[in-house]
Amino acid sequence: MALIVQKFGGSSVANADRVRNVARIITETYRKGHNVVVVLSAQGDTTDDLIEKAKELNPHASKREMDMLLATGEQISISLCAMAIEAMGYQVVSLTGWQAGMHTDAAHSNARIKRIQTERIQTELDKKKIVLVAGFQGINQYGDITTLGRGGSDTSAVALAAALHADLCQIYTDVDGVYTADPRNVTGARKLEEITFDEMLELASLGAQVLHNRSVEMAKRYNVNLEVLSSFTGNPGTKVKEVVKSMEKTHVSGVAKDKDVARIALIGLADEPGIAFKIFSLLAKHKINVDIILQSIGRDSSKDISFTVARGDAEEAKRILEENQQYIGFQSVELSTHVAKVSIVGAGMINNPGVACKMFEALSSASININMISTSEIKVSVLVDERDADRAVQAIHDRFFSEFGGNN
Amino acid sequence: MALIVQKFGGSSVANADRVRNVARIITETYRKGHNVVVVLSAQGDTTDDLIEKAKELNPHASKREMDMLLATGEQISISLCAMAIEAMGYQVVSLTGWQAGMHTDAAHSNARIKRIQTERIQTELDKKKIVLVAGFQGINQYGDITTLGRGGSDTSAVALAAALHADLCQIYTDVDGVYTADPRNVTGARKLEEITFDEMLELASLGAQVLHNRSVEMAKRYNVNLEVLSSFTGNPGTKVKEVVKSMEKTHVSGVAKDKDVARIALIGLADEPGIAFKIFSLLAKHKINVDIILQSIGRDSSKDISFTVARGDAEEAKRILEENQQYIGFQSVELSTHVAKVSIVGAGMINNPGVACKMFEALSSASININMISTSEIKVSVLVDERDADRAVQAIHDRFFSEFGGNN
Numbered sequence: 001m002a003l004i005v006q007k008f009g010g011s012s013v014a015n016a017d018r019v020r021n022v023a024r025i026i027t028e029t030y031r032k033g034h035n036v037v038v039v040l041s042a043q044g045d046t047t048d049d050l051i052e053k054a055k056e057l058n059p060h061a062s063k064r065e066m067d068m069l070l071a072t073g074e075q076i077s078i079s080l081c082a083m084a085i086e087a088m089g090y091q092v093v094s095l096t097g098w099q100a101g102m103h104t105d106a107a108h109s110n111a112r113i114k115r116i117q118t119e120r121i122q123t124e125l126d127k128k129k130i131v132l133v134a135g136f137q138g139i140n141q142y143g144d145i146t147t148l149g150r151g152g153s154d155t156s157a158v159a160l161a162a163a164l165h166a167d168l169c170q171i172y173t174d175v176d177g178v179y180t181a182d183p184r185n186v187t188g189a190r191k192l193e194e195i196t197f198d199e200m201l202e203l204a205s206l207g208a209q210v211l212h213n214r215s216v217e218m219a220k221r222y223n224v225n226l227e228v229l230s231s232f233t234g235n236p237g238t239k240v241k242e243v244v245k246s247m248e249k250t251h252v253s254g255v256a257k258d259k260d261v262a263r264i265a266l267i268g269l270a271d272e273p274g275i276a277f278k279i280f281s282l283l284a285k286h287k288i289n290v291d292i293i294l295q296s297i298g299r300d301s302s303k304d305i306s307f308t309v310a311r312g313d314a315e316e317a318k319r320i321l322e323e324n325q326q327y328i329g330f331q332s333v334e335l336s337t338h339v340a341k342v343s344i345v346g347a348g349m350i351n352n353p354g355v356a357c358k359m360f361e362a363l364s365s366a367s368i369n370i371n372m373i374s375t376s377e378i379k380v381s382v383l384v385d386e387r388d389a390d391r392a393v394q395a396i397h398d399r400f401f402s403e404f405g406g407n408n
Numbered sequence: 409m410a411l412i413v414q415k416f417g418g419s420s421v422a423n424a425d426r427v428r429n430v431a432r433i434i435t436e437t438y439r440k441g442h443n444v445v446v447v448l449s450a451q452g453d454t455t456d457d458l459i460e461k462a463k464e465l466n467p468h469a470s471k472r473e474m475d476m477l478l479a480t481g482e483q484i485s486i487s488l489c490a491m492a493i494e495a496m497g498y499q500v501v502s503l504t505g506w507q508a509g510m511h512t513d514a515a516h517s518n519a520r521i522k523r524i525q526t527e528r529i530q531t532e533l534d535k536k537k538i539v540l541v542a543g544f545q546g547i548n549q550y551g552d553i554t555t556l557g558r559g560g561s562d563t564s565a566v567a568l569a570a571a572l573h574a575d576l577c578q579i580y581t582d583v584d585g586v587y588t589a590d591p592r593n594v595t596g597a598r599k600l601e602e603i604t605f606d607e608m609l610e611l612a613s614l615g616a617q618v619l620h621n622r623s624v625e626m627a628k629r630y631n632v633n634l635e636v637l638s639s640f641t642g643n644p645g646t647k648v649k650e651v652v653k654s655m656e657k658t659h660v661s662g663v664a665k666d667k668d669v670a671r672i673a674l675i676g677l678a679d680e681p682g683i684a685f686k687i688f689s690l691l692a693k694h695k696i697n698v699d700i701i702l703q704s705i706g707r708d709s710s711k712d713i714s715f716t717v718a719r720g721d722a723e724e725a726k727r728i729l730e731e732n733q734q735y736i737g738f739q740s741v742e743l744s745t746h747v748a749k750v751s752i753v754g755a756g757m758i759n760n761p762g763v764a765c766k767m768f769e770a771l772s773s774a775s776i777n778i779n780m781i782s783t784s785e786i787k788v789s790v791l792v793d794e795r796d797a798d799r800a801v802q803a804i805h806d807r808f809f810s811e812f813g814g815n816n
Contacts, residue, residue: 016464050484056424058491065494068502069487072480076458079477083466086473094476098506099551120551143507143528 002167003125004029007039007135007157011174012231013077014044016084022231023084025172026130030090035125037164039135039157040081042073063108067137067147071097074134074153082132092130095120097137097145102156104138104146111138111146113155116163133160151212158215162222169224170237171211176230177238178203178210181255181397185390188402192253194239199253202345202379216240251355252346255397257389259340261291262314263371265306266321268331276305278328279321286320288313292341292374292383302331306372308383311337339371340389343381344396356380362399368392410575411533412437415447415543415565419582420639421485422452424492430639431492433580434538438498443533445572447543447565448489450481471516475545475555479505482542482561490540500538503528505545505553510564512546512554519546519554521563524571541568559620566623570630577632578645579619584638585646586611586618589663589805593798596810600661602647607661610753610787624648659763660754660808665801667748669699670722671779671791673714674729676739684713686736687729694728696721700749700782700791710739714780716791719745747779748797751789752804764788770807776800 006029008022022040030036050069054061078094085092101117124131135153140146148155154171161169176191178200183189195203197220204213210228219226219240229237269275276295283290288309296304309317318335321328349355359380363370368391372383384392414437416430430448438444458477462469486502493500509525532539543561546554556563562579569577584599586608591597603611605628612621618636627634627648637645677683684703691698696717704712717725726743729736757763767788771778776799779791792800 016461019465053424053484053488054491057427057488058495060495061491062494065487065490065502068490068504069484072483075480075483076461076477079473080461080465082473082476083462083469086470087466087468094473096476096553145504 001033001035003035003037003164005037005039005157005161005164005166005169006172007153007170008041008172008231009153009174010041010044010047012172013040013081016080018231019043019077019081019084022172023081023088025231026081027085027088027090030130037121037125037131037133037160037166038081039133039153039160040074040077041135041153042070043077043080046073046076064144067108067145070147071134071137071145074136078132078134085130085132090130091128092132093124094132094134095124096134097156098139100131100133100160102133102138102159104140104148106140106142106144106146108140108144108146110149111140113138113148113159116159118163121160121164151214154212154215155218158218158222158224158226161224162218167225168227169219170227170229171215172229172231173210174230174232175210175228176233176235177228178240179254180252180401181393182257185257186255186394186397188397190401192238193236194241195253196347197240197242198378199345199347200240202343202376203254203256211240251349251352252344252400254345255393255400256343256345257340257393258343259386259389260311261308261339261341261383262311262335262337263306263308263339263383264314264317264321265304265334265336266328266330266332267304267334268302269305270329271301271303275303275328279305280307282320282324282328283309283317286316288317288320292372292381294372308339308341308372338386339383340386340392341381341383342389342392342396343379344400345379347378349378349380358399359396362395363392366391366395368395409441409443411443411445411572413445413447413565413569413572413574413577414580415561415578416449416580416639417561417582418449418452418455420580421448421489424488426639427451427485427489427492430580431489431496433639434489435493435496435498438538445529445533445539445541445568445574446489447541447561447568448482448485449543449561450478451485451488454481454484472552475516475553478555479542479545479553482544486540486542493538493540498538499536500540501532502540502542503532504542505564506547508539508541508568510541510546510567512548512556514548514550514552514554516548516552516554518557519548521546521556521567524567526571529568529572559622562620562623563626566626566630566632566634569632570626575633576635577627578635578637579623580637580639581618582638582640583618583636584641584643585636586648587662588660588809589801590665593665594663594802594805596805598809600646601644602649603661604755605648605650606786607753607755608648610751610784611662611664619648659757659760660752662753663801663805663808664751664753665748665797666751667794667797668719669716669747669749669791670719670743670745671714671716671747672722672725672729673712673742673744674736674738674740675712675742676710677713678737679709679711683711683736687713688715690728690732690736691717691725694724696725696728700780700789702780716747716749716780746794747791748794748800749789749791750797750800750804751787752808753787755786757786757788766807767804770803771800774799774803776803 082094104111135156181189226240291308293307368388374381490502512519543564589597634648699716701715782789
């Protein structure tokens with residue numbers, strides 16, 4: 001007998017039939033003799049509908065009142081799902097965030113979980129009840145309802161799994177696991193049986209959004225066994241762990257593409273110390289995150305610096321730099337939004353220096369020009385022309401994963 | 409400066425425009441320098457929509473989970489209304505039932521308020537905030553959400569007014585006060601400036617449903633100054649008090665009609681003691697409430713007993729009596745559903761024996777036959793043929809209230 005935390009997202013409980021389906025998955029787990037704690041999101045478009053209602057009355061509503069409003073979405077989900085489970089003849093109880101003891105800080109709309117008082121949940125589990133908990137919400141020290149922000153229900157589930165020392169935390173979603181590349185775009189994309197926390201974090205930050213990074217970071221910190229699987233197919237999902245079986249022959253776990261990227265180039269900078277600091281501290285002051293940075297080798301006592309930012313920040317970054325042209329000292333600034341970042345991720349690549357080389361070879365064979373390169377211990381990213389992005393992913397994926405593509 | 413509790417029903421907050429209208433009424437009261445605590449119901453059809461969702465999943469859902477579901481309706485109302493008030497530039501805070509300290513017993517779906525911990529509300533009032541409280545809901549000793557049943561938000565408002573020692577409790581609804589008769593059916597119906605708690609209770613029990621009896625009973629017990637008024641018109645409403653000004657020349661405060669009534673007659677009972685007890689204890693055991701009772705004078709050592717019940721109970725009452733024909737001992741039972749009860753209510757009539765007489769005279773002049781008569785200290789009810797009911801109300805109203813109708 002194990003303690004299993006299951007989390008179902010909004011699309012998994014979008015209507016009565018899907019709620020019944022979720023109730024079936026929950027009760028099947030319970031029937032196997034496990035203790036089951038379930039975290040639910042708001043149904044389908046409920047949260048968006050509530051936001052719409054709020055905007056009609058006040059486009060700048062306080063975050064406290066928005067949290068008060070939005071928290072009803074998950075409360076509706078848990079009570080409806082509890083009713084579906086009751087109808088199947090099982091003992092069940094639904095708990096809001098505050099009833100489940102989810103104590104957070106006071107940062108409305110983006111609160112952090114501080115501690116979980118598990119007494120109530122434990123009491124209900126001792127009574128052999130299935131426990132349903134409203135995701136995404138908690139209570140602060142003033143007794144006010146808070147919400148956890150984006151990916152909040154995943155975070156609720158992982159935090160509960162950590163606090164309850166659960167044996168497994170299953171995140172049910174509308175995809176049935178983590179793939180070597182986006183299966184909608186890349187032929188031959190394969191589902192991974194296992195992946196490490198670090199790989200998962202890199203993949204998520206590269207745009208392959210299956211689990212929110214915050215929940216993966218928390219799972220890594222508390223060593224929670226995660227599994228990502230589909231509430232629709234019943235197939236086995238992908239397990240996310242600290243260390244995966246060394247048996248796995250793949251060094252690279254996935255290929256990801258990120259189009260939300262723009263490149264800014266500063267031309268004709270003085271080739272002297274402190275220039276980079278001036279540029280990036282200026283951008284940091286304006287909360288603009290910089291990703292890949294490339295500095296040309298100096299010639300004629302001048303140099304160039306290029307870097308990437310999120311597309312939404314590009315125009316502002318350019319404006320800030322132009323306003324500070326005197327202070328920084330450059331000839332011109334160029335902005336290109338027709339670029340995309342393509343990356344390979346894999347814990348195995350640390351010990352395999354040939355991996356990056358193989359990636360470049362794949363791109364070269366496909367006649368795709370590389371703009372910029374960035375590497376970390378478990379990731380290699382390249383910046384390519386936006387029009388080449390899909391071909392680049394396919395070429396790299398073929399090279400590493402297709403049966404004829406080499407001995408990765 | 410006074411402390412005023414205001415309550416707005418579901419139709420008063422049904423959409424964004426109406427929420428804004430309610431926000432205007434609240435802030436106008438606040439601007440006059442008063443402390444304002446507001447109780448809100450769920451928007452328009454929200455509660456019905458939620459019940460529909462629940463039925464789809466489980467027609468026999470537990471009351472605990474129904475309460476968990478339905479309590480979201482008022483939480484949505486208070487947060488949206490708070491946003492509307494914020495948009496007008498005022499300090500406001502919304503509180504759920506449990507945040508407002510509404511402690512109830514554990515009778516889910518029909519809980520009774522046990523005590524109100526007013527600390528949180530008091531703290532917010534001290535900060536000069538407008539306080540919005542979710543009506544209809546509370547929390548029980550187990551930390552579970554309860555709802556108060558029919559008329560629950562009125563009860564929340566009156567209970568809060570009592571606990572906070574409010575100077576006034578204003579119940580905003582879609583009618584602008586209490587009338588001498590239903591203004592939709594009776595020409596010349598007038599709005600009352602004042603009415604006593606007892607008259608209000610009698611009127612409500614006679615089908616003139618403006619305030620739920622439970623809230624009026626509570627207002628009477630704690631001597632809460634009530635006012636019923638419309639959120640749409642801005643007209644002055646009707647004040648409900650312990651004693652009304654003796655200046656009022658009207659002895660009768662209203663005429664009401666109740667069609668939800670059926671008459672049962674037991675013919676040929678033995679004229680001996682204990683028969684009435686047998687009949688009415690039997691019906692009480694089956695939770696059937698009996699209203700007017702009439703016993704014929706015995707002749708030939710037999711007598712008849714007639715009484716009225718709610719129409720929904722009539723068939724069951726007849727069946728129960730028939731099953732116990734031997735035990736009770738009667739010849740036949742007759743059921744008539746084509747009857748209606750017409751009543752006059754007024755605290756002044758105790759000291760005016762001529763009032764009932766005037767009522768009978770009005771009916772006689774209109775050639776309306778009286779079936780049964782029942783009187784209490786502040787009420788006279790007659791049972792008439794259903795087809796005569798509207799004419800009866802008009803005739804009585806004309807007699808007591810029209811300018812040419814006498815010197816009442």
